[in-house]
Amino acid sequence: MKWPFSFLKKKKPITLFDSLPNTDNEVESLKAGGLASLALKRLKSMITEIGPRPAGSEQSRAAARKLSEDFKIYCDDTIITTHLTSPGRYYGTFKILALASPLLIFLCWIGLPYIALVSFAYLVYAFYKEFICYNGIKTGSLFPKKDITNVHATIEPQEEVTNTIIFSAHHDSAPIFKYDQSNKTQYRLSLYLPFAVFALTGLCVLTITILESFQHKLFHFNLPSLSTLIILIIFSLFQICYVKLWSFVTETHSPGAGDNLVSSSTIVELAHYFAWKKRNNKGLKHTRLIFVSFDGEEVGLIGSKAWYDKYASTFVNPININIDAPFSESELSFLTKDANGLVELDNNLAVQLAEQAEKMGYQSKVGQIPFLGGATDATSAARHDIRATTLVGITLDKSGSEPYHTINDTPEAVSEKMIERVISILIKFVENNSEEVKTTEKKVLLLNSDTKFNLIH
Structure with a gap:
């Protein structure tokens, strides 16, 4: 029987690919560039509507809710989790x-x-x-407790799960230091x-x-x-x-566009792409994709710690590709050490991604965070014995002109070409390696191992 008020039913959201024929050749030229444009459009909208997002704040929760709404369009399951802690610590x-x-x-x-x-x-x-x-x-207990809000979404494979790829980012923004x-x-x-x-x-x-x-x-x-x-x-x-x-640390927070809301927006578009593939019966056979955006990265990685503590034991043969500060395509790099150089990330995974970038014609580097250089959320994954790396794109020059952790971290500071490259590399990596993640054991020499990055979080 036809529902009498079917005209009132919520229409299925129209996505970038819905009006396109189901052939790879016809969407190939659009998928990375189009998705990058959508990611930046979402970024600008969220920066305008929500603004800076201190860890544990209502603004950060609003960002998580917005990301959740968008994930729900594409993913099989979307979950918001909270963790009561003290971000002021x-x-x-x-x-x-x-x-x-x-x-x-x-x-x-x-x-x-x-x-x-x-x-x-x-x-x-x-x-x-x-x-x-x-x-x-x-x-x-010395500092007020607040809810740190993470959001993650899942796209299930067509058959039994034998591998898991976790794409991660963070949506909170950093406080601005009083002294430039x-x-x-x-x-x-x-x-x-x-x-x-x-x-x-x-x-x-x-x-x-x-x-x-x-x-x-x-x-x-x-x-x-x-x-x-x-x-x-x-x-x-x-x-x-x-x-x-x-x-030294002020109550004012950075807009946090490149560090790191654009990365959260980017992984939504990765979900967009793989959902389209699945709808057209070209989804992954055995690899579960998880897309997660953390709160609290800028105050000691507390969001990712809580999330991995809760979920790490449920993952099947996982790897983690974290994205942080993807500002410039000229500085595209993959980390092999995190947390002030004290936490080993997966050297082989970093080099695989760098090689994938090189095959696609993109220059990239492999490097590490130096002592007193900071940390990324890949640290939390690595501490749960998950193969992990972080993709970064930051310029390190002596002028101190890097936009992250400043009021200049606006959408204009992010290169659209960089986001397009990030999406292209990660899509190609998944399509080429997703079913072989479990058996990949080759060892590759570390490229540019002296490259170091300062991510003071």
């Missing part, structure tokens, strides 16, 4: 440090250097876990000087502790000796540098 560590260092000196003034030494050791450990390892200790990174001297004085003073303060505390232990004053309240007094006066004067560190 990451950069809040700066404020803790700004308060703690003068407190350590004060403890030495009143004859309690051993308490200062224990406190210093704990703070160093906490900082190492949070900023170096990107695996922070649980001190979130283009002024390298001011930037170093504002950020690196306080950390250097903190390290020297620890050395000062250790020295005073040793001196008082020899003087048998260590566990007694006492006033400092003359030599200790001189040291304390010098280090007390140095504490003024923490005024700048306290206000």
